[in-house]
Amino acid sequence: MKRGEPEEQVNAVGFKEYFRVAVERIEDELKVMGVTPTISPEISSRISFTAVMATALFHKWIFADTNIKANEVITALTEFIIAGMAGIGERRREEAARDSAVPATRKSTAV
Known part of the structure; x- marks a missing residue:
């Protein structure tokens, strides 16, 4: 490996x-x-480190011409990272798949 390579x-x-x-x-x-x-x-x-760094470095480009406030970005980034670390997104997809496979027990009241 040469000195200064990414590794x-x-x-x-x-x-x-x-x-x-x-x-x-x-x-x-x-x-x-x-x-x-x-x-x-x-x-x-x-x-997570990369997501935070990229958001900080490219904030002005990523959110150009939007009304998104910095605190909204921080909240979204935090929730994104925590959900990803816990695998919450995958669990929600699995739950949704299970729920869609379960037959409905209530009759529709729509007319």
């Missing part, structure tokens, strides 16, 4: 420590939520 930069001590702590925090948070992750915390910590 060397990503494996820098600072990033290793950041992601180690992030994984611990994700695991702790998921335990508190009572959730077993469907995505490895090692993966979700890196994707």
Whole structure:
């Protein structure tokens, strides 16, 4: 590997420590939520980091010509990350699939 290649930069001590702590925090948070992750915390910590960094770096481009406020972006990003770490999106898809497979027990009251 040549000096300065992406692998060397990503494996820098600072990033290793950041992601180690992030994984611990994700695991702790998921335990508190009572959730077993469907995505490895090692993966979700890196994707979360990238999502936050990209949003911060490209905010003016991504949200140009919108009325979206910064606090709305922060809230959405937070919910997106937490749902992704917990695998909530996948669980909701599974629940929706199960619900659609269950026959309706109530009669429609529509006229």
